[in-house]
Amino acid sequence: MAGLTIDGVTKKFGEMVALDRVSIDVADGEFLAVLGPSGCGKTTLLRLIAGFEALNGGSIRIGDRLVSSETTNVPPEKRRVGIVFQNYALWPHMTVAENIGYALKVAGVGRAERDGRVAKALALVNMGEYGERRPANLSGGQRQRVALARCLVAEPRLVLFDEPLANLDVHLRASMEDEFADFHERTGTTIVYITHDQAEAMALADRIAVMDHGRLMQLATPQRLYHEPADEMVAAFISQGMVLPADVESAEAGGRCRVRVLGQELVVRCSPGEAPRAGASVCCRSSQLAPAAAGAPGFDGSIARVIYRGGSARIEFVPDAQPDLALHFDQPDPVSLNPGDRLRLALSDGWLIPAGGRG
Numbered sequence: 001m002a003g004l005t006i007d008g009v010t011k012k013f014g015e016m017v018a019l020d021r022v023s024i025d026v027a028d029g030e031f032l033a034v035l036g037p038s039g040c041g042k043t044t045l046l047r048l049i050a051g052f053e054a055l056n057g058g059s060i061r062i063g064d065r066l067v068s069s070e071t072t073n074v075p076p077e078k079r080r081v082g083i084v085f086q087n088y089a090l091w092p093h094m095t096v097a098e099n100i101g102y103a104l105k106v107a108g109v110g111r112a113e114r115d116g117r118v119a120k121a122l123a124l125v126n127m128g129e130y131g132e133r134r135p136a137n138l139s140g141g142q143r144q145r146v147a148l149a150r151c152l153v154a155e156p157r158l159v160l161f162d163e164p165l166a167n168l169d170v171h172l173r174a175s176m177e178d179e180f181a182d183f184h185e186r187t188g189t190t191i192v193y194i195t196h197d198q199a200e201a202m203a204l205a206d207r208i209a210v211m212d213h214g215r216l217m218q219l220a221t222p223q224r225l226y227h228e229p230a231d232e233m234v235a236a237f238i239s240q241g242m243v244l245p246a247d248v249e250s251a252e253a254g255g256r257c258r259v260r261v262l263g264q265e266l267v268v269r270c271s272p273g274e275a276p277r278a279g280a281s282v283c284c285r286s287s288q289l290a291p292a293a294a295g296a297p298g299f300d301g302s303i304a305r306v307i308y309r310g311g312s313a314r315i316e317f318v319p320d321a322q323p324d325l326a327l328h329f330d331q332p333d334p335v336s337l338n339p340g341d342r343l344r345l346a347l348s349d350g351w352l353i354p355a356g357g358r359g
Contacts, residue, residue, distance in 0.1 A: 002063030010057035033205035051076035082156030097131035235283035298346035
């Protein structure tokens, strides 16, 4: 096993900057998810770590070994990096055991050692009795475990996952998330997990790197990303957060600030050192919005849409003070609101996005 150090990495394709001075330290044994919308640079980052692309600036180290810089590019086969792809890439004419052991055979590893390593890899992914089957006779989840075993048999120092659950249905995804979490707990392998699926990242990762337009926007635990986004992009991207305009009126004790949001005054969570300022932003979640009690503070608007989801409905709301702002909250059964209804909504709490967009 080994940690990973990505230091100021830049990658260009012609005039297009795919990665812009990205720096991430991954601890030995850590599970890091790299998350972001399509085109954010996460797959390019994986290809640079694996050695499939050469960088234009910065450096990458696996453990203490420099593998990429402007003057160095260690070939993929010499990096001891394992990769699990979303399409499995299994040979259909080979058995499971032959698929797993193929790279060892090509490398000249003896039959006895090869068989032992294949058996060990199969045991790690709970596929010990499937060695003689062919990929066509396996489920999608089982094929993914074979692909993981094939990666592990080479005893990599680092394992990269490239959206490994993208081709599985919802039920298999949940099962494989459990498999990956168990695997990481058993082996302590350093993992970099590329995904666009927030639920996967939140469920599996020790920390998540959120990327956008080739830049690292925030690197934090799932809990901190949710509760304390560093900027408006992260706030809106993670769990459909809502970003509301605010004016900071005063800093309060205990990491709280008094703000005015759409005419409502309230106290929200904030970073230390905040001071009164205009043009601020507050991130809130649907659970922090609810119809105001009669005569209570809030902001008026109209119901734009009611989406029933079984047991509750998502209520989409447009405030009078800013009609281009789309808010949403949930109402449990019985759902009594309808499109066009007038309503006063109240915000109970939120997070003041730090000045300058960094927490």
